Amino acid sequence: MSIWMRPERPQRSAPGPRPAYSRAQITETAVAIADAEGLDAASMRRIAAELGTGAMSLYRYVPRREDLIELMVDAAAGEMGLPDRPTGDWRADLSLLAHERRALWRRHPWLASLTEGHPVWGPNSLRVLEFTYGALDGFGLAIDEVAGLVGLISGYVAGVVRTEVGWAEEARRTNVDMRQWMSDIGPYVQRLITSGKHPMFARIIRETQTPWMEPDARFQYGLDRVPDSIAATLPGEAGQARRSAVADEPTRPTC
Template identity: 55%
Template structure:
């Protein structure tokens, strides 16, 4: 399709200015698609299955959502709408970014299919724009746009990577009935063989330490998030006029609150 022929889904009117009232809505179609994807995975959210869910003809839905790419964009924007953020930045960049990170993680855990969605280009749906405005606005403290984008990308990248691992184990449990502990027990023989070889001392330490009480997923997420926020704080310190001693005090206070 030529660029001149492409019309972004957000520029397409949901209903014509004239004529009868549509029998369905984009919201109705999107809600059904998300519901199916949550239960069965993104590939299951086909127009045929969505149509059966809402009692429509599959071909009729293309009048509302012209393509698969459009459907994915609507679905992604719909779940971003679940992120409970203040109406605008509060003036406390650290608290705002922490709130955004926690909401982002919770949203991804509710909708594990997000990690399987192939998005080749940025999406600019209204809910995604709301989240973007909030995150970048929290860092609008006198640094450049490129710096703002890099720091938000650092935060989002941490959350994406952490939740991807969580979702992997959740999906494994759903597909096989095996928990993480079950999987480790099943592979214990091979792991012990690796350890006995002596060729991988760091891996051996990982296994041995993991046999002791260790951090839960929540504790591990908090640990990493605090350090990402500390890194962002260190980057912002010269712009905010903080001295090294003030930065150290803020880090100690953050650690105490955690």
């Protein structure tokens, strides 16, 4: 049974004191542990120790590990500062969504460690879903098309933030950040370039600019380009873009 269909508090089979804990309290404790030490550290035994109780008593509230992770993901989604409904400006709405999701994952790096699996349909996650899909509603697209377009921006954010979180975790573990790593590996890079065997690698090293941007600028650089890909598939949007391009062309004299 889905955790979202289970009663919030376990049923009492006999008279006695009301349950001492809540699902929200357990979830909040789990999130705090995961933020500080990683997702694996947020075990029921550890949560119970933080709450001053036995692990078995908490399984009455959250029966499975999978349920706990769903609750944690949904609780985190509740932090996203999204309006109740889309504004009508789909570009602005999706940009806000991207920035909010990036900020969320950076606050809770364990989110980036989760592998893609079944979706979480808790109340906060559903609110985000309604906002996201609603931003592209009204263009007459099939829902599968909307899902594909949402996937473009979601995939971009996930890819960038997983890299950011990965670098941050490596820097924490080794005390070597990206710039220091690039400096340390410089002699090997120079050898690869001098060999002439890897021309595209040489171009990347010599010409690329984005790795040296500050993280916010690097994120925005890619984000500015994703909506153009989405716009190309939207009825009216693509036509408007083409009309604007034609209008911007210099007038040609007629014979």
